[in-house]
Amino acid sequence: MTTYKIAVLPGDGIGKEVMPEALKVLDSVGRLCGIGFDYTHFDWSCETWLKTGQMMPEDGMSQLAQNDAILLGAVGYPGVPDHLSLWGLLLKIRREFDQYVNLRPVRLLPGIPCPLANKKPGDVDFWIVRENVEGEYSQVGGRFAEGTEAEGVVQSAVFTKLGTDRILRYAFEMARKIGRLHVTSATKSNGLYHSMPYWDERFAAIGAEYPDVRMDQYHIDILAARFVMSPERFDVVVGSNLFGDILSDLGPGMTGTIAVAPSANINPEKKYPSMFEPVHGSAPDIFGQNIANPIGQIWAASMMLDHLGETEAAALILKAMTDVLSTQNAPRTPDMGGRAKTSDVGNAIAEAL
């Protein structure tokens, strides 16, 4: 029996409520497929920060490095400035483990009311490939003339050729892998004078290596509009850290609830562990009621299995999830219009396996 070492980081808020459901489902599928999981639990969170001024201990990264993968809940809580909690945990792990690919499906699932008119499962089904470690997310910059009338702040985005080329290449490879030979690039080269013309240039250069893949590019403003107006036209969408972030919340929003969407932070070379999390945040407003939707976390666990090479187990989770969603009387959390508890949904999916 293969056993995987998994770092379990529920983090803050509803992260703590949805994580047990994902582990429940993992254990079920593990029994079914003869896979073992050796969990190490980490309670790093905003509470840690309030106590210690750090989101993780000094040797936190080397503790994580001993695992095959990381399953993360959500990070961020009122009382700790967002940029400190995120740069101290989520963004730190993405960067230091060179998880330069963020991969997110945008897929309309059965049984979820869709805010778009006349769409059914199958109509919205594509992938977002997001650059995950550089670009607009950057600590380069700072304040000037602080305390005077001339005060202000500079925020510098840094795009490297290495970082840009490898994410673009991943998108083209992904298009081939899923057999949908079409990549759409998010740009804003009309407004952002230096970064996006460079991005476009690299998109053209890397695209030339994939003559079999059709290329499209749109400015991020009109691209966001087209997501809503004609989601059918997308297959693989590639974007910078910020643009990918925006599109990969908008996409799940369009499909009814961001609570079901997963996010894979991948180091494709497997030099470091990759990290899997739901797209949603820690949702302080609903924390404590046990009504958070665990499906994003469960789908993230499925993506983790896929990454570990356990494709059959990954597919089984996805199928159980879809089966439950397709069932008329299945438990649904309030975000999907139901009254079920977090654990009801987790139980239903674990049983469906």
Place this chain on the structure above:
Amino acid sequence: MTTYKIAVLPGDGIGKEVMPEALKVLDSVGRLCGIGFDYTHFDWSCETWLKTGQMMPEDGMSQLAQNDAILLGAVGYPGVPDHLSLWGLLLKIRREFDQYVNLRPVRLLPGIPCPLANKKPGDVDFWIVRENVEGEYSQVGGRFAEGTEAEGVVQSAVFTKLGTDRILRYAFEMARKIGRLHVTSATKSNGLYHSMPYWDERFAAIGAEYPDVRMDQYHIDILAARFVMSPERFDVVVGSNLFGDILSDLGPGMTGTIAVAPSANINPEKKYPSMFEPVHGSAPDIFGQNIANPIGQIWAASMMLDHLGETEAAALILKAMTDVLSTQNAPRTPDMGGRAKTSDVGNAIAEAL
């Protein structure tokens, strides 16, 4: 009779097709309300750039300065790099005339098929206040290590206190003016380490001057999702140059067609002329067929009249526009599902006056 000096800049592509319709409607409403328009036509465009290497002549800005307002079509055409055409004309005018407010309505109009399920006019109706002259749109930065493996590019956003405070204040004033005491700020302070925490800080500070106005803030990713999931909850949304840009295409996209949406580039102090344009671009793909929707340009003309203090004439155009859209057999351009020509729509609105 008051006569206004108007600089008319059709620009590129369909800008040239929709502009005559707006002038037609302006002339009609002028006759009705006793307002005169003294048009000066400027043919500055990407063709100018191809001939001269500049988007406008050396004394272009002082020619424009002699007008009470500028009516612009669209800028940008294949063959001229977008960042050169835009920074040479549209963005140059916004900046040099200190049009620091970009004001855009997001409003579902009658008779336009809406991509959102179960929405009717009235359900989607709010304003976007966008910072228009600084922030992410910046020429600060450049390439490093060009031609080597270490190549890359830095793009610096600059936010000043002056620039941030005045746009936030405008948003709060706007909320009071329209009697909807609620402002939502677009942020991304969890990822953008320097700029957005500063933006949030200023939002809190300026908001404290408006205790009667309810304040909300969302990260841009989840905000985009919420636009689609619950557009009813917005009244005035304020965002940086880039975030405002994205939201103000997404908004109109949600209401069926970005072709009807207008954009006002305002210098509130009236030290310089303000500029009015449709949200859509030059649309090279449909240029030359006379099928572009002129409603965005016509609505922009209405916003221009509003700014000039001709509120009655402005309202008449809006009413004529809405009346035509509400009429079952009114001419509709292909983007609205019809087969009408650009000029049919312009004629119908001019006649409805």
